[in-house]
Amino acid sequence: MSDNKKIFISIASYRDPELLPTLQDMVKQADNTEHLHIAICWQHDNEGIDYFVNAGMTLLDSEVSGEQERWRFQFHNALIDVLSIHYYLSQGACWARHCSETFYANERYFMQIDSHCRFNTGWDTSMATLLESLRSQSPKPVLSGYPPAYEPGNEQKKAQKVNRLIFREFNAHNIVMLKAMPFEGDSPVRGCYLAGGFIFADGAFVKEVPNDPQIFFAGEEIAMSARAFTHGYDVYYPHILLIWHYYGRRQHNKVWSDHNSEAKAAGLIETAWWEKDKLSKYRVRSLFGLESQPADLGRFTLGTQRTLKELELHAGVFFQRRAVLPAVIGKDRIGFFSDQSQVENDLFTSVIYPNQKKIVIPAGQLDISREDIAWWHIGIYDKQNTLLEKIEVDKNDVASLFKQEGDDLKIDIEFSSLKLLKPHAVRICPYINTQGWGETIERMW
8 A cells, every 4th residue: 555545535515404414524533634634615604714723623724715715724623625605606416516626736635525415433544444455356346325314313313224226217308317225245345436425545536537517416426426437436335334314404504595596686606507417417317328419518428437337237238229228226225236248148138227216296186095986097108108017906905105204295206117117297196986087187197
């Protein structure tokens, strides 16, 4: 191992009250705080430098450049660089990550996290040791995955299961979305997908696979996964607890609630979040060859060490066909196929086309508690009103289909087909014992 044991840590923080607790726990749990170089793109609401000074940080340097300020602190021997920006100047999650990356100073290792995390004791040593242990399997290993959950104020009950990333769905823009699946093992598990909220790799990752500042949020992870793979990186999911993440954060401010049409009309921002998101999705689709007139991605395009087709064969997911191998969405949710030749053979005989949709019914529009309902019918139709799929559940199985989400009802629809379908509408209707069919509720797919 190189004598350079320093870790460059990139954090994007958007109006997040968990930033300071994250930094405090990071240094508290680290074995060697003097090896930590932390860079934060801090998007805030007119808080000043005292936010950090009052937390016990020692100011080493400061610089003002236009509407941005840069501060350098020392905190328990760790070096912290802060790029201070008003939240109305934010351009999205990956833009903030990209800003943080500009502080990289050739450290041995690179870690990307969000500003709402907690850390296991000796996390820095554990991550570096685990990464180095993978050198015999890969010249460019990466640790990633969705960390287990914690909740502020209830941190004694941190989740104790580690996760691997698997395919969830193709969204409405044909972009692959991911989800976590717990696993147990004695060693890291190979996979295909990176998590934006936790990456630990060689420092060179920052230069080879920098965040595309024009990716707003959705599509970030599959785009980074493809770019990392084609630059020669191999993803592994840690089998041990290293870090925790705060999910949901419903009470916290988000960029899409601040950067809305009203803020644009008031002149507070130049573009609304959905305008940035539209460009973002165009760039992600361009990366996967889904646009007839693709965007110029510049240095944020695919690498040249491996091809996108090789990634498809390892993942069992075929981006342009919008298809997967059955094992990808089967019981075991396979996330990595080592035998590419076998996958290539199966490609022409076994692929299926997954269809997934979450339907939310506002409170009061659907009464699933009625005793006189015999069963429920959910039909999925195309634009020509052809029935593509139907789901029927009797009153005793209602809870398996209709899930409470706050005051609303949620229906998760999943089915696969042997050809590519184009669902257009979902119709939900009860069959009532005394009168037959009840009122139909329709939602667009």
